[in-house]
Amino acid sequence: MNTREFDVIILGGGITGAGTQRDCAMRGLRTLLIERSDIATGATGRNHGLLHSGARYAVNDPESAAECIRENLILRRIASHCVEETDGLFITLPEDDLAYQQTFTDACRAAGIGAEIIDPDLARRLEPSVNPALTGAVRVPDGSVDPFRLCAANMLDAKLRGGQVRLHTEVTGFIREADAIVGVHTRNRQTGACEDFFAPVVVNACGIWGQHIAALAGVGINMYPAKGALLIFAHRINRMVINRCRKPSNADILVPGDTVCVIGTTSTRIPFEECDHVAVTPEEVTLLVTEGALLAPALSSTRILRAYAGVRPLVSSDDDPTGRNISRGIVCLDHESRDGLKGFVTITGGKLMTYRLMAEIATDAVCRKLGVERACETATTPLPGSEERSYEAVARKIWEAPSMAQKAAAARMGTGVSRIRSGKRSDEALICECEEVSVGEINSAIDHLEVSTLTDLRRRTRVGMGTCQGEFCACRAAGLLARAHGCVEREREDLSDFLQERWKGNFPIGWGDTLREAEYTQWVYKHVLGL
Amino acid sequence: MKLQEYTVSKHNFEECMKCTVCTVYCPVLQVNPLYPGPKQAGPDGERLRLKDPFFFNYALKYCLNCKRCEVACPSGVGIADLIQASRIKYDRTRPKLRDRILASTDLMGSFSRPFAPVVNAVTGLGVTKTALDATLKIDHRRSFPKYSGRGFESWLRKRAEEQAAFPEQVAYYHGCYVNYNNPALGKDLVKVLNALGVGVQLLEKEKCCGIAMITNGMSETATRHAKHNVEIIRKAVAGKGLTVVTTSSSCTLTLRDEYPKLLGVDNADVRESVLMAVRYVFERLEAGATLRFKPGFHKKVAYHVPCHMERLGWGVFSERLLRMIPGVEFTLLDSACCGIAGTYGFKKENYEASQAIGAPLFEQIRSVDPEVVACDCETCKWQIEMSTGYRVENPISILAEAIEI
Numbered sequence: 001m002n003t004r005e006f007d008v009i010i011l012g013g014g015i016t017g018a019g020t021q022r023d024c025a026m027r028g029l030r031t032l033l034i035e036r037s038d039i040a041t042g043a044t045g046r047n048h049g050l051l052h053s054g055a056r057y058a059v060n061d062p063e064s065a066a067e068c069i070r071e072n073l074i075l076r077r078i079a080s081h082c083v084e085e086t087d088g089l090f091i092t093l094p095e096d097d098l099a100y101q102q103t104f105t106d107a108c109r110a111a112g113i114g115a116e117i118i119d120p121d122l123a124r125r126l127e128p129s130v131n132p133a134l135t136g137a138v139r140v141p142d143g144s145v146d147p148f149r150l151c152a153a154n155m156l157d158a159k160l161r162g163g164q165v166r167l168h169t170e171v172t173g174f175i176r177e178a179d180a181i182v183g184v185h186t187r188n189r190q191t192g193a194c195e196d197f198f199a200p201v202v203v204n205a206c207g208i209w210g211q212h213i214a215a216l217a218g219v220g221i222n223m224y225p226a227k228g229a230l231l232i233f234a235h236r237i238n239r240m241v242i243n244r245c246r247k248p249s250n251a252d253i254l255v256p257g258d259t260v261c262v263i264g265t266t267s268t269r270i271p272f273e274e275c276d277h278v279a280v281t282p283e284e285v286t287l288l289v290t291e292g293a294l295l296a297p298a299l300s301s302t303r304i305l306r307a308y309a310g311v312r313p314l315v316s317s318d319d320d321p322t323g324r325n326i327s328r329g330i331v332c333l334d335h336e337s338r339d340g341l342k343g344f345v346t347i348t349g350g351k352l353m354t355y356r357l358m359a360e361i362a363t364d365a366v367c368r369k370l371g372v373e374r375a376c377e378t379a380t381t382p383l384p385g386s387e388e389r390s391y392e393a394v395a396r397k398i399w400e401a402p403s404m405a406q407k408a409a410a411a412r413m414g415t416g417v418s419r420i421r422s423g424k425r426s427d428e429a430l431i432c433e434c435e436e437v438s439v440g441e442i443n444s445a446i447d448h449l450e451v452s453t454l455t456d457l458r459r460r461t462r463v464g465m466g467t468c469q470g471e472f473c474a475c476r477a478a479g480l481l482a483r484a485h486g487c488v489e490r491e492r493e494d495l496s497d498f499l500q501e502r503w504k505g506n507f508p509i510g511w512g513d514t515l516r517e518a519e520y521t522q523w524v525y526k527h528v529l530g531l
Numbered sequence: 532m533k534l535q536e537y538t539v540s541k542h543n544f545e546e547c548m549k550c551t552v553c554t555v556y557c558p559v560l561q562v563n564p565l566y567p568g569p570k571q572a573g574p575d576g577e578r579l580r581l582k583d584p585f586f587f588n589y590a591l592k593y594c595l596n597c598k599r600c601e602v603a604c605p606s607g608v609g610i611a612d613l614i615q616a617s618r619i620k621y622d623r624t625r626p627k628l629r630d631r632i633l634a635s636t637d638l639m640g641s642f643s644r645p646f647a648p649v650v651n652a653v654t655g656l657g658v659t660k661t662a663l664d665a666t667l668k669i670d671h672r673r674s675f676p677k678y679s680g681r682g683f684e685s686w687l688r689k690r691a692e693e694q695a696a697f698p699e700q701v702a703y704y705h706g707c708y709v710n711y712n713n714p715a716l717g718k719d720l721v722k723v724l725n726a727l728g729v730g731v732q733l734l735e736k737e738k739c740c741g742i743a744m745i746t747n748g749m750s751e752t753a754t755r756h757a758k759h760n761v762e763i764i765r766k767a768v769a770g771k772g773l774t775v776v777t778t779s780s781s782c783t784l785t786l787r788d789e790y791p792k793l794l795g796v797d798n799a800d801v802r803e804s805v806l807m808a809v810r811y812v813f814e815r816l817e818a819g820a821t822l823r824f825k826p827g828f829h830k831k832v833a834y835h836v837p838c839h840m841e842r843l844g845w846g847v848f849s850e851r852l853l854r855m856i857p858g859v860e861f862t863l864l865d866s867a868c869c870g871i872a873g874t875y876g877f878k879k880e881n882y883e884a885s886q887a888i889g890a891p892l893f894e895q896i897r898s899v900d901p902e903v904v905a906c907d908c909e910t911c912k913w914q915i916e917m918s919t920g921y922r923v924e925n926p927i928s929i930l931a932e933a934i935e936i
Contacts, residue, residue, distance in 0.1 A: 234545050234578075235540065235544075235545065235577070235578045235581055236578070236581045236582055256582075258582065259578040259579060259581070259582055260578075289535060300535060301535070301536075301537060301538050301539045302538060302539075302540070302545070303538045303540070303545040304535070391585075392585050401589070403567070403588065403590075404567060404571065404576060404579065404586060404588045407579075407585060407586055407588075408579060408586070411582075411583075430571075433549065433570065433571060433575055434549070434575055434578070436571075436575070436579065466575075466578070467545070467547070467549065467578070468548075468549040471549055472549055472551070511535065512535065512537075512538055513538060513545060513546055513548070516548055517548050517549070520548050520549075520550065
């Protein structure tokens with residue numbers, strides 16, 4: 001455990017980093033992943049959770065579209081417990097040009113995306129929440145994907161293959177030997193402990209923050225930070241993904257995911273310094289609700305749970321002010337050939353959908369440098385949890401009459417549900433009532449998934465993601481974490497931070513029932529529990 | 532378009548603040564650990580069921596549909612409605628023969644009534660109860676309601692002319708119980724209303740309200756009944772300008788609220804014209820009508836508010852009427868479910884839970900030791916009479932006994 005030497009060090013615990021660590025580990029390398037915060041805290045966890053069919057890019061960026069559909073089909077196989085195969089609609093509204101539908105469908109077919117023009121009546125039957133005024137509809141193989149779960153599954157697989165993970169640890173500098181990077185200086189942000197780690201290759205998979213990491217290494221990359229804001233609604237109003245059949249624009253994708261649905265996004269260029277502090281503005285909220293209601297009218301009267309924003313990790317390649325026409329293409333930079341710096345690779349651009357391909361490209365580059373010849377197997381080997389495709393089958397195999405919490409756990413963990421310690425009645429007690437998360441599931445996450453804070457726990461289990469936003473589950477989960485870590489004081493602080501973070505997402509949409517609930521939460525924690 | 536001016540969700544499930552007060556008021560949760568409780572079964576479960584019907588939980592069958600959760604909810608969430616609606620939508624188990632028999636109160640009534648003395652004797656036998664327990668899983672410890680030889684409908688039909696002579700008229704939805712088991716209650720109502728100068732008419736061929744069908748997985752039959760009943764009520768209300776009065780709190784809740792909320796049968800135009808007779812009588816008295824009471828009448832009455840009367844919010848009318856009777860020594864029993872919940876307590880698997888739920892109420896009745904327990908619900912009556920030995924009467928019957936004509 002105490003080794004400081006690895007074959008490869010991957011910086012960044014987003015989906016690209018986690019995927020790269022898994023791929024490297026599968027090819028027999030000794031790996032270390034370093035993340036300054038938690039997994040999936042950047043763009044990975046701040047998007048729609050859309051399993052793109054690629055249709056959205058088909059007209060403007062056929063190359064990305066073709067990549068998307070290939071990866072879409074792969075993820076359905078290897079990550080079935082993270083994916084919901086909902087299918088999607090591209091709808092034409094009276095104010096849109098119906099002629100675009102043909103251009104769109106042709107482009108989809110050229111990219112290999114199964115797009116089918118369907119009768120608007122059929123669309124209304126398939127998706128009762130869709131704007132009934134639609135004049136045209138195209139059915140595409142969109143779906144939804146849980147990025148937190150996907151990221152955790154990649155990290156878990158890497159760990160099962162001997163990989164090591166250091167979360168809440170930031171890189172403070174690079175260790176150089178002549179013209180080569182040979183390691184990193186790190187500092188744990190929770191304990192302040194400083195450590196050095198060594199490897200002949202370091203991969204920069206830090207997304208938008210890759211610019212900063214590259215600068216630390218003394219090489220230049222210009223990222224193009226484009227903020228996108230999204231809203232989460234408190235329950236699923238749609239069964240299928242709903243898109244607008246027109247040139248990509250604001251707030252034209254509504255994705256059903258788990259117990260909620262998400263509308264987004266906007267696109268605003270922001271200065272690099274703001275990447276760590278993006279906030280959703282009232283104008284963005286108004287725009288999202290107004291435009292969203294055109295996709296599904298029910299959005300104008302459905303409770304909003306949270307607002308959040310992410311930063312797209314686009315690589316600056318031209319000076320388009322909107323950021324929409326920049327290619328979502330994958331960029332892999334070998335800094336040895338680019339900048340004369342050995343042992344340093346940057347993998348960036350791309351998107352959640354193509355993370356596996358990005359990881360493959362980055363791992364190929366690493367293997368070339370290390371002289372390892374072993375083929376990539378990530379496209380065919382299921383992630384841990386996805387060995388069985390249907391969560392219904394998983395649940396039925398284990399329990400004769402599964403409870404709601406057991407069913408929900410199977411839906412979240414797939415076959416990984418067998419990791420839950422069982423036998424004790426107390427393990428079946430509920431921690432999170434909105435999302436049906438049991439004591440057993442929380443403990444299993446603490447045991448296997450590198451949890452140090454309540455927010456980490458939320459990303460792995462959905463604790464606190466439901467309508468109550470931590471009102472009841474946060475203190476219970478804090479109790480379990482305090483027991484696991486043997487420290488009550490630290491957990492009290494963590495609990496405060498967690499509730500503050502939940503409020504941050506409630507604030508921009510703080511009205512109606514969400515405000516009532518937040519007030520109630522405040523009453524419980526401040527006045528009853530004295531926090 | 533005014534955005535987000537208000538939010539709507541089916542049965543208001545998004546208004547839930549997770550305050551959990553409903554779980555405190557749920558009588559089932561206190562006795563049956565297999566039941567997930569109203570919050571989880573209702574608004575929490577609904578979000579998962581919207582994702583995938585796979586998340587439907589068959590333990591929802593333990594819900595009594597007493598609606599105490601809805602009474603307790605400070606946010607107006609239709610918790611019991613959510614639970615019953617999801618049972619209607621997702622429960623794919625076909626109702627058992629037993630459940631069909633229990634739910635078909637009108638069929639059983641029309642079959643049993645001609646042979647009432649025989650049926651009553653046979654269902655009272657230990658050997659019958661043992662057989663029913665073994666074959667149909669109807670608990671052997673349960674007493675069965677007695678059937679009456681002559682139905683209320685034919686009794687009133689014979690008096691149609693006499694009733695039509697009254698200056699004012701109401702229509703009476705009597706329900707299966709009055710027609711097949713207890714015509715005396717219907718006669719008592721006629722007596723009271725006649726004393727107020729109001730004549731009583733039948734509706735045009737009323738059918739069972741269907742509440743037992745809804746809870747026993749026979750919602751399609753229940754919907755047919757609902758459409759029929761709303762149609763005949765509409766004829767009485769819109770056609771003849773009548774108010775429809777009732778004496779059963781559960782039938783009333785079904786006619787007014789379950790039809791639109793659970794069965795999707797619109798009754799908005801007639802809903803406000805369907806009233807419990809106690810409310811109708813109370814409002815007449817408030818408006819100046821008078822009743823003459825027997826001098827020297829004395830009765831110690833303990834009033835149990837049935838769950839569905841609580842949901843209607845009308846227990847107060849029965850209470851005020853009973854207190855109005857000179858010579859009534861009145862006790863209001865603590866608000867609690869008696870445990871029977873219609874057909875629920877008849878089922879073998881629910882017997883223990885049913886009796887455990889009712890235990891505190893039975894205890895209180897014994898300590899009050901009244902001459903009669905007043906209650907607006909027939910199934911509460913069977914449960915309380917069987918479990919305590921005290922006689923139970925509808926408030927209308929007690930009123931009828933106390934007045935002079």
